[in-house]
Amino acid sequence: MSRVVITGMGMYSPLGSSAGECMENLKALRNRVEVMEMLGEYSGMLSHVAAPVKSELPSYPRKKTRTMGRVGILATAATEKAIADAGLTDSPLLSDGSTGIAYGSSGGSFNAMTDCAGFVTDRNVTSLNATTYVSMMPHTVAVNLAIFFGIHGRIIATSTACTSGSQGIGYAYECIRSGAHRIMVAGGAEELSPFTVGVFDAMFVASQCNDSPELTPKPFDRKRDGIVVGEGAGTLILEDYEHAVARGAKIYGEIVGFATNCDAAHITNPSSEYMEKCMRTALSNAGLKPEDIGYVNAHGTGTSSGDIAESTATYRVFGKNVPVSTLKSYMGHTLGAAGALEAEMTLLMQRQGWFAPNLNLTEPDPLCGDLDYITGTGRTLSAEYAMSNNFAFGGVNTSLIFRLMK
Numbered sequence: 001m002s003r004v005v006i007t008g009m010g011m012y013s014p015l016g017s018s019a020g021e022c023m024e025n026l027k028a029l030r031n032r033v034e035v036m037e038m039l040g041e042y043s044g045m046l047s048h049v050a051a052p053v054k055s056e057l058p059s060y061p062r063k064k065t066r067t068m069g070r071v072g073i074l075a076t077a078a079t080e081k082a083i084a085d086a087g088l089t090d091s092p093l094l095s096d097g098s099t100g101i102a103y104g105s106s107g108g109s110f111n112a113m114t115d116c117a118g119f120v121t122d123r124n125v126t127s128l129n130a131t132t133y134v135s136m137m138p139h140t141v142a143v144n145l146a147i148f149f150g151i152h153g154r155i156i157a158t159s160t161a162c163t164s165g166s167q168g169i170g171y172a173y174e175c176i177r178s179g180a181h182r183i184m185v186a187g188g189a190e191e192l193s194p195f196t197v198g199v200f201d202a203m204f205v206a207s208q209c210n211d212s213p214e215l216t217p218k219p220f221d222r223k224r225d226g227i228v229v230g231e232g233a234g235t236l237i238l239e240d241y242e243h244a245v246a247r248g249a250k251i252y253g254e255i256v257g258f259a260t261n262c263d264a265a266h267i268t269n270p271s272s273e274y275m276e277k278c279m280r281t282a283l284s285n286a287g288l289k290p291e292d293i294g295y296v297n298a299h300g301t302g303t304s305s306g307d308i309a310e311s312t313a314t315y316r317v318f319g320k321n322v323p324v325s326t327l328k329s330y331m332g333h334t335l336g337a338a339g340a341l342e343a344e345m346t347l348l349m350q351r352q353g354w355f356a357p358n359l360n361l362t363e364p365d366p367l368c369g370d371l372d373y374i375t376g377t378g379r380t381l382s383a384e385y386a387m388s389n390n391f392a393f394g395g396v397n398t399s400l401i402f403r404l405m406k
Contacts, residue, residue, distance in 0.1 A: 004176045005405070007249040008086025008237030009344050010078040014230050014331035017055035017081075019348050025330070026345070026356040027378065032331050033213040033228050042194055047206035049213045051230035051332035052192050064148055069109020069135040072144045074233035074337075075189035079145055082185070082235040087249055099183040100153030102172035103142040103235075104164030105336035110193040112136035141189050153181050159336075162299070162392035163260070164188045165234060166339025166400055170258040172238045173400075182240045187340035189233035196335065197229045203268070205303050217302030217333075218360040219326045220311060220368050224302045230332030234340030253347050254403040256385070257286025263395025270306055275313035275397050279389065282399035283317075286385075290318050293401070294383025295355050297346045299391045300326025301333050308367050310391060315369030323381065325374040329359035339390040343400060346388045350404045355379050 014032035015022040025032070032051045039048040058077050065073055083089055093099055112135035118127030134140060139157030146155055154175070158167040165188025172184035190196070200206035207226040209216035218224035244251060259281035263271035283290060296318065299310055314324065327342050334341055349355045357374040364373060388400045 001177050002179055003241035004173045004238055004255045005241045005244050006236050006252040006255065006347065007239045007244050008082040008088065009252060010081025010085060010235045011233065011341055011344055012053050012055055012057070012074050012078050013232035013334065013341050014051040014053055022345060023348055023352065027354070029359060030330065031214045031359055033216055035210055035213050039194060039197055042198065045198060045201055046208050047197055047201045048210045049207055049216060049228050050192055050197055051228060053232050067131045067134045068144050069112050069140070070191035071105050071109050071189050072141055074191060074231070075103065075141045075145060075235070076148050078187065078189070078233035079149065079185060079235040082237050083149065086237040088237065093183060095150045095152055097152050098181065099151050099185065100155065100175055100181045101142050101146055101151055101185045102156035102158065102168040102175065103145060103186060104158030104160065104168045104188045105141045105190055106161050106164060107138055107159060108136035108140040109191060110195045111191070113195065145185060151185065160392050160394065160396045162333065162335055162338055163390045163396045163398045164336035164339065165341070166343065166388070166390040166398040167260055169236060169340060169343055169400060170260055170398060173255045173258050176238055176240050182243045184238045185235060186238050187233065187235040188336040190231050190334055190336040192229060192231035200227050200229065207302065215360055217328055219300035219302045219329055219358060220307050220364055220373060221361045222363045222365040224307065226303055227301050228332035230334040232334045232337040232341055234337055234344050236340065236344065251405050253350065253405055255400065256403045257282040257288065257401030259285055260396065260398045265395055268393055270309040270391055271395060272309040272313040274395065275310055275391060276316050278397035278399045279313065279317045279387065282387065282401050286401045288385060288401065291321065293318065293322055293385050293387050294381065295386040296322050296324045297342050297386065297388040298324050298326040299389050300328050302328065306391065307365065311369035311371055315371055320370055320372050322372060323355060323374050323379055324371045325356055325358045327356065339398060343388050346386050347402055350383055350386050350402065353380055353382055355381065
């Protein structure tokens with residue numbers, strides 16, 4: 001089995017579009033949630049808060065972006081950064097079959113779905129155009145990346161809601177580990193739209209903290225009131241270790257463990273039991289014990305049932321021995337991008353030896369697991385191994401383990 005390392009990273013997130021900017025905002029404890037006036041225009045919408053990407057996106061030729069939607073452009077911009085970061089711009093390795101793609105989103109461009117809605121409600125085909133479907137299809141991001149960058153290897157499109165990005169990374173890891181590819185472009189993306197907020201609002205799990213957006217979300221806090229939707233894209237370049245060393249690539253870290261499973265129980269209510277099994281399987285895959293993990297990046301959405309299920313599962317695995325925080329308290333839930341952005345930021349925190357605290361956690365819910373929640377101004381510590389967890393509708397669970405390489 002090949003060792004798998006990360007040789008490039010690129011991101012567009014509510015916290016910024018570079019590693020330096022994201023870490024600066026994390027260290028400044030900046031919450032990026034804001035009130036969005038467009039959400040107030042929808043009748044009955046109770047949640048008016050969200051976390052958009054404020055960074056300016058590159059301008060690409062219309063011919064290259066007409067099939068993408070905003071989610072595809074976010075993914076392309078993040079991937080362009082990652083490829084450059086890995087020293088692979090214009091490299092024949094992208095097009096000679098050495099490189100594949102494992103990339104996801106919740107379901108393509110939601111703005112393109114508006115065209116479909118017009119077709120159904122107006123019964124008029126002129127609501128559609130030649131690119132409507134290809135902009136919204138579940139594998140739109142993965143194939144648009146392949147076309148844009150000329151990548152001819154395998155395509156793995158992950159569309160598993162909140163685990164789309166982490167499954168993309170995990171499946172890319174398995175491809176390289178098995179020898180199927182030497183390089184994989186991996187990650188996830190999501191665009192913000194009223195629809196994504198409305199879905200959670202209709203379920204009564206969206207935050208209604210409209211008067212003080214900086215105080216939401218509140219993962220694991222007794223007074224938490226739900227999810228805040230964000231957007232973004234995170235791309236990691238995964239590579240066979242020996243191949244990376246041979247070409248002189250810089251290495252951010254190593255992926256040493258991955259697991260994914262399904263609760264197979266309920267479409268929205270999570271199973272703490274199978275969250276725990278996923279974490280334990282990832283540890284087994286990495287050949288590690290719970291005490292080897294120095295930090296856990298939690299999914300931590302800020303919902304009542306999700307936070308309780310996750311934190312109690314985490315407690316059964318680690319007890320109160322491992323520091324835990326969630327980055328959603330800074331940038332909301334970026335859905336299909338969450339697993340990728342959180343993986344990148346976990347690696348960045350490992351490399352700096354500083355880990356972000358949970359924002360807005362002032363009174364841990366006694367129903368949640370009694371974990372070592374990082375609070376205050378963060379924590380300085382050395383963590384050779386860190387775990388990043390994500391959990392999605394449908395009972396899809398993922399756990400990734402990263403090793404810091406010095």
